[in-house]
Amino acid sequence: MDQFTLNLIFVGLTFAIYIGIAIWARAGSTAEFYAAGRGVHPVLNGMATGADWMSAASFISMAGIIALAPAGGYTQSAFLMGWTGGYVLLALLLAPYLRKFGKFTVPEFIGDRFYSGGARLLAVICLIVISITYVIGQMRGVGVTFGRFLEVSTDTGLYIGAAIVFAYAVFGGMKGITYTQVAQYVVLIIAYTIPAIFISLALTDSFLPQLGLIGSYAPGGGDQAFLAKLDEVVTELGFTAYTADTPNMLNMFLFTMSLMIGTAGLPHVIIRFFTVPKVADARTSAGWALVFIALLYTVAPAVGSMARLNLTTTMWPNAVAGNALDGDAVSLEAIQTDPRLNWVKTWEQTGLLHMEDLNGDGRIQYYNDKNPEMQALAAERGWQGNEVTKIDNDIMVLANPEIAALPSWVIALVAAGAVAAALSTAAGLLLAISSAISHDLIKGAINPKISEKGELLAARISMTGAILIATWLGLNPPGFAAQVVALAFGLAAATIFPVLMMGIFSKRVNKEGAIAGMLVGLVFTAIYIFLYKGWFFIPGTATFADVPENYLFGISPLSIGAVGAILNFAVAFGVSSVTRTPPREVVELVESIRVPRGAGAATGH
């Protein structure tokens, strides 16, 4: 059976499962639509949160970002620590209390705690900006993955993806999404770990990739540590050592912090903790979510580093046993004829990998042509520059099974996993957007007397609208696909997280403080990002070039969310201390959410 048919079967089968679950888990009430009836077991909620959280970026791109970072793989650890450490903050500081509060949306809590429709509206705006920017990347991810594995255009892939999300999100709401995400988690984690296990077995003496990363390099006889071998090979070719220390510790610190508090402030993740039965379940469920996330996140650095070494030894076959440069680079002839190098041809066709024999010697020299020592060597040997002219980050995960010569069903599985990762996150985001519109805007502000049935219909219509807008934005991405994640995390860190935390841990922070804090966090973070990435991301409008030399104190726009959060806290406390204390009933609300007893009795209205 050919690869295409296999891909079709695997992806088709998983789709049938998702649709089947959606039909089984139709939502009949707003409680089911917004919070899956609050009956989700904490372990299942953990799995669903894992799928909800792990997007196309986590599945496809993260390992490659770590593997191919110019400053070395260690500097990118911020993604690993940041995207997992946020769950500690969620479990300790937010999830149990928001569950006790017992309502449906994040803006609803902010509106009630700060006794202000304005605060609620501001939270809705932040939530929609965060979720919309985030969802564009997911829709692109769906389109690109389909395009690559099902051999359709990216646009067609996007339409298929949108139709599938529509089928299970509009009818099932949170209930449908939750159980679909459980299935999607299972698909994506199997798809991620199987190739990793095989590669770890081939390269190191360990079955577990987590141990392989710190194990020894098996093809070289096992005398040398795997990481030492990797460092040796990449530095020989003029690249920065894989384990090299960070060039900017402050920035790495703030970047990690931004990703942590951003993760804890992402609305689509927070609302998942509204679905469990009890406060105690919200705490353990955050732990289970991290168990399922860690299964992928502890494998990712192994996948990245091993794929990097595989790639390098493919280009320099001599590097397996000795020094890369003592032997010849891989020849064009071998790439055309050796079946083990078929993946090079396949991935060149997708445009993610590009090679060019610049000096016409029939071999492909892969090295760092910006390194002065390598330039001297290149002059001596008659090289004309790095002949691997393009390697996309995404290739590290997507081409991995082929590089390791795994059977074609594994490749089909990776296709299904990548699609599951993108679809599950898109659905979670769309639910966060639609519940903010139907519950916070329509029921909360425009028509408070709306009936339960009317609100459910409004929720479904908002969901449909959100899908249409997301699809349109996915088809016409505003040219800032890479920057939007910075904005989404920065704003979640600088607006939502601080205001929720203060709402729970302080009885003194009042309406004026919360609104001022959110506004300052929002404006400061957005402006700092716009200064370097372009105003409203319109290409060519950046005030400063996006290079480290221009950054204020060396803080990259990706890391600014942490500073925005500190400003938010400071302004909120400052303003609150010179204005009136919150009313008695708000103080009682804070006291009540701090105690777990009675969460079951609280209702959605």
Added chain:
Amino acid sequence: MSGQDSAYWRANVRIILVCLVIWAVSSFGLGIVLRPALEGIMIGGADLGFWFAQQGSIYIFLVLIFVYAWLMNGLDRKHGVDE
């Protein structure tokens, strides 16, 4: 807030603070700031700081959340606020 409830809250905040210190030390501390100072301490083929940044901190986070949940369940029962 009754005396009983505020004692519960104080104990809760104390547990959270201890957990947050461990959270910060394992990630920002061992993984980033202290890495140069710990150079040469190896875990298998990786130095301690590298391992904490890429693996160790995640394991600590995991244990931390479950220990926190377990401690809080105990605290809930002790103060009679469990459900």
